[in-house]
Amino acid sequence: MTIKSLDTLLDEGVSGRRVLVRADLNVPFVKGSSPAEIADDGRIRAVLPTVVALRDAGAAVIVVSHLGRPKGAPDPAYTLAPVAERFGELLGEPVAFATDTVGESAQGVVAGLQSGQVALLENLRFNAGETSKDEAERGAFADQLAAYADVYVDDAFGAVHRKHASVYDVPARLPHYAGGLVLREVEVLRELTGDSQRPYVVVLGGSKVSDKLAVIEALLPKVDKLLIGGGMCFTFLKAQGHGVGGSLLQEEMVGTCADLLARGGDKIVLPVDVVAADKFAADAAVQTVPATEIPDGWLGLDIGPESVQLFAGALADAKTVFWNGPMGVFELAPFAAGTRGVAEAITKVDGLTVVGGGDSAAAVRALGIDESGFGHISTGGGASLEYLEGKALPGITALEK
Incomplete structure (x- = not known):
């Protein structure tokens, strides 16, 4: 209707x-x-x-x-x-x-x-x-x-x-x-779930794999590349057999991530370097290390510059992009460069670019990135994800009656 x-x-x-x-x-x-x-x-x-x-x-x-x-x-x-x-x-x-x-x-x-x-x-x-x-x-x-x-x-x-x-x-x-x-939100999301122009690249960040699992499952068969940053990337790195130091880790999701990596093949792209810190603070000691060599006790709090270049390369020829979730703890200056770099790469895409609300939209504004560089900035992170998962949204259902 x-x-x-x-x-x-x-x-x-x-x-x-x-x-x-x-x-x-x-x-x-x-x-x-x-x-x-x-x-x-x-x-x-x-x-x-x-x-x-x-x-x-x-x-x-x-x-x-x-x-x-x-x-x-x-x-x-x-x-x-x-x-x-x-x-x-x-x-x-x-x-x-x-x-x-x-x-x-x-x-x-x-x-x-x-x-x-x-x-x-x-x-x-x-x-x-x-x-x-x-x-x-x-x-x-x-x-x-x-x-x-x-x-x-x-x-x-x-x-x-x-x-x-x-x-x-x-x-x-x-x-x-x-x-x-x-x-406008519904129109854009229908484009993302319908016959999207290709290459179609999705960028996911944030802290937990479990929060994004359903949308990963729904989008993996439809996209050309799935770039994963933020805290959730460490569970994927662990699933590849790498140590992650003291980084955020959902141990119970390691097996699920291993399965996704097996099914996703070369679609799933993980960071190759990270910005690690000895504590979760703006004044922490910081070093950039390979994603596979995070020191014991250190926390990965952002993707590194090589990862930004890797992700930007995957975005360069994209025609459809959906981004949900920051690449690091952008609220703290030492760990904002990854989110900024990826966001700026998305603004250069010649095609439909959608920022999936929530922390991603907040990061765009907090980092002073020109909002006009994005095709659409959603006001509903959770609603956007549920729509992309294929769920019926009660508020939309009510308007259709």
């Missing part, structure tokens, strides 16, 4: 109507900052086009989102208040903020909202009904949210893999549409 778009809704007209927008404003904060300081406002910026289009068309826009993983009750550590302030700055006008989601504050804010105005309600996950596995409890919360609006728009791709009230149940209660962000 097809999904109705925001453009369709705008053509139908929204002036004087209340529109509930499910956004993904789950932004990171600078650790220890007081007052809370947003470290990366990329997700707020991503939903702005949808909110601005609805506002300018005369809708009263009610934005809802989650932030972090509170335990189904209010928690000051996860308030969306700083997000509302930044949202207002980016919109160029104040955003009305409700200090709850379905309580007196939210009801008052929604009741007072005029056409062309925007409100943000407090963290959805302060309510147990949002994430409940009990359909009745989840449905009761969805009823309360749906009562605020005439129309529902989902532009929170980062949450569409969750069967939560605001993602799955609310669209069953209201006319529903997909925002431009969600539609």
Whole structure:
């Protein structure tokens, strides 16, 4: 079935109507900052086009989102208040903020909202009904949210893999549409899982093989090269019989990695050198060593320069690239060069290049890499991976109904 778009809704007209927008404003904060300081406002910026289009068309826009993983009750550590302030700055006008989601504050804010105005309600996950596995409890919360609006728009791709009230149940209660962000994400991911232009190269990083196993299994038959960096590469190196020092290792996944290497043949490309450190710290002693000769007790925390060249060579003639996961601990300066080098190589690819959200997208911004060099930067790492694994995404399923 097809999904109705925001453009369709705008053509139908929204002036004087209340529109509930499910956004993904789950932004990171600078650790220890007081007052809370947003470290990366990329997700707020991503939903702005949808909110601005609805506002300018005369809708009263009610934005809802989650932030972090509170335990189904209010928690000051996860308030969306700083997000509302930044949202207002980016919109160029104040955003009305409700200090709850379905309580007196939210009801008052929604009741007072005029056409062309925007409100943000407090963290959805302060309510147990949002994430409940009990359909009745989840449905009761969805009823309360749906009562605020005439129309529902989902532009929170980062949450569409969750069967939560605001993602799955609310669209069953209201006319529903997909925002431009969600539609673009689905369009791009369909290209990656369909008849992709070749050579097709996938770059995977991050810490654990187990987190990426399903996507490796799904993509290995479809790709020409699978480049593996980050902490997960050490389990593959161990599967080849090499020592990995004190590097991150999933011992229980060694056999699985050996099987993948046997099936993958020359498709799977591992680092040939790594940046190793004597401790996990920015001021650690550092040395670049062959990937097969990591000293005992030392930690591999980034791929080395020869590996960057190897990966860049594999990317040079690619026509389709998907990247998910940093090549090292990019947050610490001595271990950022691998991620930077691979990211810059991807920007030079003449074809479809997709950054699979999560830490990869954060690394692009943190390292100051020009975002325009990528074809698409996803806002949903987990959702992207589940789509590529072939899983049905509840939020997309709900929009198709």
